[in-house]
Amino acid sequence: SSGINAECPLRPGANDGVVLAVERRNIANSLLDESFGLEKIYRLGQDAACSVAGITSDANVLTYQLRLIAQRYEFKYQESIPVEQLVRNVCDLKQRYTQTGGLRPFGVSLLYMGWDARYGFQLYQSDPSGNYGGWKATCIGNNHSSAVSLLKQEYKKEKSTDCDSALIPLL
Numbered sequence: 001s002s003g004i005n006a007e008c009p010l011r012p013g014a015n016d017g018v019v020l021a022v023e024r025r026n027i028a029n030s031l032l033d034e035s036f037g038l039e040k041i042y043r044l045g046q047d048a049a050c051s052v053a054g055i056t057s058d059a060n061v062l063t064y065q066l067r068l069i070a071q072r073y074e075f076k077y078q079e080s081i082p083v084e085q086l087v088r089n090v091c092d093l094k095q096r097y098t099q100t101g102g103l104r105p106f107g108v109s110l111l112y113m114g115w116d117a118r119y120g121f122q123l124y125q126s127d128p129s130g131n132y133g134g135w136k137a138t139c140i141g142n143n144h145s146s147a148v149s150l151l152k153q154e155y156k157k158e159k160s161t162d163c164d165s166a167l168i169p170l171l
Contacts, residue, residue, distance in 0.1 A: 018113040018121045045070040047080045047115045053141035054108030054128070062106060066090050083114035083122045087132050095130030105129065109140040 041051045042063040048070060052059035069089045073081035090110075098105045105128050112124040125140060126132035139147035 018115075018123055042066075044086070044112075044114075045074065045080055048083055048086060049113055051111040051113075051140070052108055053110075053144075055106075058106040058108040059110075062090060062094070062108060062110065065093060080116065082116045082118065083112065084119075084124065084134075086114070087112050087124045087126065091126050091130040091132045093130075094126065094128065098129055111138065111140055 040053075041049060042059075043049050044063070044066045048066075050063065050066065052063070066086060070081050070086055073085075094106050097103045107128055109128060110126050112126070113122065115121050123135050123138070124132050125135055125138050137151045139151065
């Protein structure tokens with residue numbers, strides 16, 4: 001499938017980028033060091049990042065694989081990997097884990113954002129089975145259905161704005 005030009009995931013129509021935003025849970029345990037291990041957004045390369053929802057250890061494995069795929073491509077071709085190609089490669093791995101005996105599927109959904117010269121800014125979502133698709137706006141994680149409902153209400157196809165002003169109505 002072809003890449004889909006997607007803009008701001010919180011309010012589509014931004015013409016200058018993609019926004020990934022996460023909500024951190026309130027941690028009731030005062031003994032937990034909040035500066036360690038609470039990352040939800042990962043930089044994958046110069047032009048790509050992802051956000052995760054699900055099992056943290058699975059997210060760490062997949063983000064390592066994403067970075068490795070991106071670095072190998074950049075080493076070989078001396079340019080950043082196209083966003084959809086990066087997503088497709090890791091989703092192929094996720095799908096293999098659903099069919100191989102002795103391996104359990106990854107318990108994590110990801111939002112991928114990036115930019116490439118052919119399609120510009122893009123936003124993709126993948127589920128634990130390895131299915132992925134391009135979006136103009138979407139959410140993953142707890143209460144994602146209510147967040148998607150809010151996005152549908154805020155979506156105005158003809159409206160074009162920048163990412164900074166796209167965040168204001170939803171905060």
